[in-house]
Amino acid sequence: MATSIKKLPDIEQVLSGNGACGGCPATMGLRMVGKALGPNAIMLLTPSCSVASMGMTPKLGYNWPCINITFASAGSSASGIANAVEIMKEKGRFQGELPTVFTWVGDGGTYDIGFQALSAAAERNDNFIFFCYNNEAYSNTGVQRSGATPRGTFTTTTPTGKRQPKKNMALLMLEHHIPYVATATVAYPGDLYDKVLKAKSIPGMKYIEILAPCYLGWQFDMHDTVQMSRMAVRSGAWLLWEAENGKISFSNPSASIISGKKAAESVDDYVMKQGRFNRLLKGPDAAQRIAEIQGDINREIAFMRERAKIVY
Amino acid sequence: MKSVTKAYQPISWPMKGAGGDTGSWRTHRPVVDTEKCTKCQFCWAFCPEAVIDRKEITIDYRYCKGCGVCAAECPTGAISMEMEE
Secondary structure (H helix, E strand, C coil): CCCCHHHCCCCCCECCCCCCCCCCHHHHHHHHHHHHHCCCEEEEECCCHHHHCCCCCCEECECCCEEECCHHHHHHHHHHHHHHHHHHHHCCCCCCCCCEEEEEEEHHHHHHCCHHHHHHHHHHCCCCEEEEEECCCECCCCCECCCCCCCCCCECCECCCCCCCCCCHHHHHHCCCCCEEEEEECCCHHHHHHHHHHHHHCCCCEEEEEECCCHHHHCCCHHHHHHHHHHHHHCCCCCCEEEECCEEEECCCHHHHHHCCCCCCCHHHHHHCCHHHHCCCCCCCHHHHHHHHHHHHHHHHHHHHHHHHCCC | CCCCCCCCCCCCEECCCCCCCHHHHCCEEEEECCCCCCCCCHHHHHCCCCCECCCCCCECCCCCCCCCHHHHHCCCCCEEEEECC
């Protein structure tokens, strides 16, 4: 059972009046992450919306020491800092509890550009948390396609809809044999909080991916951000799971979809509410396109159901 | 981290209002109906801007960007979005 909203701590690490868009899911997710991690942490950011929303010098919108690094280097920079902090502690130059090192990276910096450094850091099992907030496109630069963009999506570089499915990054990270992998989304803050808290307590490399429905990129009304995130989970387009030492367990409501207790909602509502899909679904081949999107989701559910049965 | 009231260059310091007074971006203002409000704190949990006070359910209009997530997520419909004058 996930932590209820009333039991979440008061601490705020994302400060009011930062430069993010109204209704930004990235700051929404980061707030919950902040509640779990607390002030004793070091944050690394690659170029993404979250860097732009930090605000202008001399003020900073996040209550952590923040380091802005190059796009491809999230994994390697975090490795360096995590190791440096440990060695400083060993040599006695650093007193008190070790800070949690974490990266806050978009899907471009994880799926595409930052993958090499992330993969290497995961293989070395360095002690930090890698957060990917996934808005399924390069939203900061004006919505271009990324490896996380699902099939059929309109972006400025795929004007007739993306033809390829997205990749399952969380599963790829699981196959690096790291101690903790989890997926979460902003509509379930208690679940996200629990997962971050658990990741904080585990030594080694942790990977948490947060689905962040960006209203600008996905083209829906900004007050529907949480609603869209909830619909993604209920339709099975996003599965909530965590894997501790390779053993996958699903969180509600994805657990009931996987076990077959409750059928996933049809993808139609989810797709039709978003401008990025429905502008392509007005053509003559609309039924076929929806079937393709539904097919990708069904495949992913079936695959993850069987993958979860493998315990070693 | 130590709280700071004045920033010293060249380092940025954590402070409210890093993006300016973001309340000026707002086109619609959320208004709480205290009679309907059950203090479930859903609005507080989902507010991306952390402008809602958890105990009193009051909104800091200086920084509220008026996204309307609080109004959409309120289970009793106690928050309404009113046109900004």
